[in-house]
Amino acid sequence: MSEEVLRIRTPIGIHYQYSAGPHTSSHLHGLMDGKFIGKRCPSCHLVYMPPRNGTCAKCGVLLAEDVEVGPAGTITTFCIVNVPFLGQTIKIPYVAATILLDGSDLGIQHLIQEVEADEVRMGMRVEPVWRPREEWEPSLSNITYFRPTGEPDADFESFGGHL
Amino acid sequence: MRDVAIIASAQAPNLVSTTATPVEMLMPVVDQALANAGIARSEVGFWCHGSCDYMTGQPFSFVSAVDALGAWPPIIESHVEADGAWALYEAWLKIQTGEVDTALVFGNGRSSSSDINRILTLQLDPYVVAPLWPDDRSIAAIQARACLEAGIITPQQMAMVAVRNHHHALTNPYALRKGDYTIDELLQGALVADPLREHDCPAHADGVTAVVIAAGDAARSISAARGSRPAWIRGIDHRIDTQNLGNRSITSLPSAELAAAKAGVGNDKVDVAELHAPYTHQEVLLVAALGLVDSPDSSTSINPSGGALCGNPMMSAGLARLAEAASRVADGSADRAVGHASSGPWMQQNLVCVLEGE
Amino acid sequence: MTVAERCAVIGVGQTQHASCRADVSIAGLVREAVDRALLSAHTTMAEIDAIVIGKAPDMLEGVMMPELYLVDALAASGKPVFRVHTAGSVGGSTAIVAAQHVMSGVHKRVLTIGFEKQSDGNAMWALSVPLPFGMPVHAGAGGYFSPIIRSYIKRSGAPSHIGCMVAVKDRTNACLNPYAHLHEPDWTLEKAMESPMLWDPVRMVETCPSSDGAMALVLAAEDVADAHDGPKAWVHATAMRSEPTQFAGRNQVSPQASEDCAQDLWRKAGITSPIDEIDAVEMYVPFAWFEPMWLESLGFAPKDQGWRFVEDGVTEMTGKLPVNCSGGVLSTNPIGASGMLRFGEAAMQVMGIAGEHQIDSVRKAFGHAYGGGSQFFAMWVVGADKP
Numbered sequence: 001m002s003e004e005v006l007r008i009r010t011p012i013g014i015h016y017q018y019s020a021g022p023h024t025s026s027h028l029h030g031l032m033d034g035k036f037i038g039k040r041c042p043s044c045h046l047v048y049m050p051p052r053n054g055t056c057a058k059c060g061v062l063l064a065e066d067v068e069v070g071p072a073g074t075i076t077t078f079c080i081v082n083v084p085f086l087g088q089t090i091k092i093p094y095v096a097a098t099i100l101l102d103g104s105d106l107g108i109q110h111l112i113q114e115v116e117a118d119e120v121r122m123g124m125r126v127e128p129v130w131r132p133r134e135e136w137e138p139s140l141s142n143i144t145y146f147r148p149t150g151e152p153d154a155d156f157e158s159f160g161g162h163l
Numbered sequence: 164m165r166d167v168a169i170i171a172s173a174q175a176p177n178l179v180s181t182t183a184t185p186v187e188m189l190m191p192v193v194d195q196a197l198a199n200a201g202i203a204r205s206e207v208g209f210w211c212h213g214s215c216d217y218m219t220g221q222p223f224s225f226v227s228a229v230d231a232l233g234a235w236p237p238i239i240e241s242h243v244e245a246d247g248a249w250a251l252y253e254a255w256l257k258i259q260t261g262e263v264d265t266a267l268v269f270g271n272g273r274s275s276s277s278d279i280n281r282i283l284t285l286q287l288d289p290y291v292v293a294p295l296w297p298d299d300r301s302i303a304a305i306q307a308r309a310c311l312e313a314g315i316i317t318p319q320q321m322a323m324v325a326v327r328n329h330h331h332a333l334t335n336p337y338a339l340r341k342g343d344y345t346i347d348e349l350l351q352g353a354l355v356a357d358p359l360r361e362h363d364c365p366a367h368a369d370g371v372t373a374v375v376i377a378a379g380d381a382a383r384s385i386s387a388a389r390g391s392r393p394a395w396i397r398g399i400d401h402r403i404d405t406q407n408l409g410n411r412s413i414t415s416l417p418s419a420e421l422a423a424a425k426a427g428v429g430n431d432k433v434d435v436a437e438l439h440a441p442y443t444h445q446e447v448l449l450v451a452a453l454g455l456v457d458s459p460d461s462s463t464s465i466n467p468s469g470g471a472l473c474g475n476p477m478m479s480a481g482l483a484r485l486a487e488a489a490s491r492v493a494d495g496s497a498d499r500a501v502g503h504a505s506s507g508p509w510m511q512q513n514l515v516c517v518l519e520g521e
Numbered sequence: 522m523t524v525a526e527r528c529a530v531i532g533v534g535q536t537q538h539a540s541c542r543a544d545v546s547i548a549g550l551v552r553e554a555v556d557r558a559l560l561s562a563h564t565t566m567a568e569i570d571a572i573v574i575g576k577a578p579d580m581l582e583g584v585m586m587p588e589l590y591l592v593d594a595l596a597a598s599g600k601p602v603f604r605v606h607t608a609g610s611v612g613g614s615t616a617i618v619a620a621q622h623v624m625s626g627v628h629k630r631v632l633t634i635g636f637e638k639q640s641d642g643n644a645m646w647a648l649s650v651p652l653p654f655g656m657p658v659h660a661g662a663g664g665y666f667s668p669i670i671r672s673y674i675k676r677s678g679a680p681s682h683i684g685c686m687v688a689v690k691d692r693t694n695a696c697l698n699p700y701a702h703l704h705e706p707d708w709t710l711e712k713a714m715e716s717p718m719l720w721d722p723v724r725m726v727e728t729c730p731s732s733d734g735a736m737a738l739v740l741a742a743e744d745v746a747d748a749h750d751g752p753k754a755w756v757h758a759t760a761m762r763s764e765p766t767q768f769a770g771r772n773q774v775s776p777q778a779s780e781d782c783a784q785d786l787w788r789k790a791g792i793t794s795p796i797d798e799i800d801a802v803e804m805y806v807p808f809a810w811f812e813p814m815w816l817e818s819l820g821f822a823p824k825d826q827g828w829r830f831v832e833d834g835v836t837e838m839t840g841k842l843p844v845n846c847s848g849g850v851l852s853t854n855p856i857g858a859s860g861m862l863r864f865g866e867a868a869m870q871v872m873g874i875a876g877e878h879q880i881d882s883v884r885k886a887f888g889h890a891y892g893g894g895s896q897f898f899a900m901w902v903v904g905a906d907k908p
Contacts, residue, residue, distance in 0.1 A: 223577075
């Protein structure tokens with residue numbers, strides 16, 4: 001043999017089945033209905049949207065009551081993404097923000113559009129822009145992005161505790 | 164060395180598959196284990212768990228388990244990419260250092276997320292073995308074939324193991340497969356990976372096991388308050404063999420033998436042995452490696468739970484064997500029990516734990 | 522009251538870290554670090570009682586539980602082999618678990634390894650496999666942490682050049698560390714401020730690389746360490762804390778778990794003023810702004826003042842509290858090894874074997890690792906004297 005074999009390529013293909021689990025059902029059905037449904041913790045009374053695993057991670061108990069939140073919200077913090085990577089489907093540069101929907105106590109991560117990246121601010125008021133109804137799935141990707149509502153920015157005190 | 168005991172445990176019924184998330188599966192079992200121990204979350208000194216990213220199909224998949232624990236205020240917690248039995252070992256070590264007195268350990272996993280037999284292929288040498296994609300059954304079958312050809316095992320013995328475990332499983336509410344069979348009817352079954360038949364292969368399952376351990380006085384007072392007997396860990400050890408087929412005999416289990424010797428299995432009689440042998444031929448090898456006797460006259464009861472053959476929730480099946488062995492000591496049906504956990508192809512890695520009542 | 526056995530680091534070894542070690546297999550990479558650690562410890566494979574291995578998600582290499590495959594390479598047949606996985610903090614927590622193997626009184630000589638050969642797989646994919654039901658917006662870890670950094674900057678009033686100052690320091694320090702992945706000697710603050718923004722406010726120069734690498738330590742019980750004729754670093758204290766990923770009102774700038782972990786560590790180590798009693802720090806800074814954030818969270822600097830330490834040169838090699846003389850995670854980041862690199866480099870400073878990036882007279886050093894969504898913390902204090 002004249003050539004050394006230094007590397008081999010071994011493709012790995014595995015199919016997985018992922019479960020949302022029963023406790024996020026009402027939230028996912030809500031998204032199919034154009035609504036943001038969260039759940040309230042019976043112990044600390046805070047509202048989680050989405051209700052990850054249906055639990056309050058802090059109290060270690062199952063979330064109980066369904067609570068509708070939003071649709072508008074406040075940007076608590078954000079970044080401007082400028083780096084391409086495999087699997088990314090959005091054109092760069094884009095703004096990824098944490099948005100605290102009105103009535104929710106936990107922010108969600110989503111995109112901000114219809115505003116220049118350098119004009120996005122912490123405290124900016126935003127609202128969702130939904131995909132066409134026929135494209136809806138049980139997923140937060142039913143919202144293409146959030147855009148400014150034009151309202152005055154929220155006071156720092158109203159969201160500072162969520163940073 | 165500090166005296167440490169298993170004082171409580173809980174298991175989820177093994178399911179062929181569940182649509183619950185790992186967190187949803189875990190929460191009730193953790194709650195039950197705490198309730199069985201009679202302690203609150205805040206009284207747990209250390210949390211340790213075992214699970215596997217490739218099984219879940221997600222990197223960092225253990226992180227969501229932390230969300231099931233009510234980890235607030237922040238907790239002392241750690242994770243092993245292995246069966247929960249190894250999480251128990253880490254917790255036992257930590258208690259030995261004196262840093263904590265109690266620990267809750269668990270293992271969880273959903274074998275149904277994917278084709279578990281194929282996932283396990285990824286444990287093999289990535290350069291020369293895994294690319295051939297021998298699945299887990301084929302790997303086990305190679306070992307069974309070697310044992311048959313060496314005259315160590317007969318198909319009847321393998322079927323007997325299956326008959327015994329399925330019968331025992333009738334009284335185990337967590338087991339997945341159970342029933343009364345005869346050797347002859349099992350041997351009629353089709354080969355799935357020659358020489359293995361369906362009954363020789365584990366019933367893969369989704370499941371969770373949680374165990375509470377505590378040191379000395381804490382174990383005594385907690386158990387007394389619950390009216391149960393602590394299962395004292397008198398010996399615990401784990402060892403590993405090479406995975407290289409050319410370098411090891413697969414008709415014996417050297418690491419299991421060594422771990423059993425280090426844990427002191429042979430120091431006294433063994434009333435109950437709970438062995439994590441997913442395949443029937445492996446149970447036969449393991450009994451020999453641990454120096455146990457498997458015969459009608461023997462006073463050792465092998466796998467009264469039905470073992471991993473009748474319910475193999477990967478990442479918690481080993482811990483479940485330790486929990487079952489401890490339960491036999493706790494309820495008084497055994498004074499001395501052995502719990503065993505295994506990992507890797509051809510029972511590559513083995514953990515042995517000797518438990519005694521006071 | 523149970524008193525733990527004493528434990529010391531008697532050997533340290535690491536690989537030549539690089540973006541792609543195509544010249545070695547996974548076993549070869551691990552052995553490069555292990556062989557150096559054994560040499561450093563004046564010991565052999567045969568004398569090792571137990572092996573504790575840590576690494577991050579196995580998708581990074583495409584091998585499930587690679588410790589099983591590594592048994593031959595590590596002469597581990599017949600020994601206990603233990604695998605830790607605590608996300609990014611894993612290198613640190615692995616060192617702690619390994620120390621516990623000794624401190625429990627069970628083992629005398631423990632070999633511990635942290636490694637990642639992430640060029641073997643597709644690292645960015647492996648770290649953010651897209652899952653259903655959610656909305657993928659993150660461009661990896663940078664996209665997750667930069668909004669948190671933005672919060673710190675706003676809250677503390679820090680000037681915008683602080684991140685670049687840390688980046689220049691760490692990359693310059695790395696030039697004194699032959700093993701570091703990045704050797705970039707020409708950084709200045711001006712050049713750094715022109716580095717492209719990747720996830721505003723985080724620039725490219727402020728971001729860690731993706732590396733292949735391994736770190737190995739030999740930990741010994743007191744009698745073995747006493748008999749060892751080379752330098753040693755005694756483990757004074759270890760601490761770990763975890764908190765949930767997400768819950769309403771979570772402080773991600775200075776997580777409670779980070780503060781609790783540090784307080785627990787200082788208490789166990791008998792340290793009342795970290796800034797005065799610690800001589801060298803190796804902390805886990807994958808994005809430059811985490812240096813001032815962690816300085817505050819760990820109790821070295823008062824709240825909102827960490828950035829002043831950077832600006833005043835406190836954390837330079839010539840400063841009162843040298844941070845990341847090795848170049849840190851910003852210069853080398855094999856995920857499974859990075860935490861152990863911090864713990865090991867802290868030990869090297871105490872042992873006096875850090876070569877050109879050695880600080881004079883280090884009596885006590887601090888090693889730190891974190892992981893997940895700033896939720897898993899592992900820390901240790903090592904010292905020249907017995908605890």
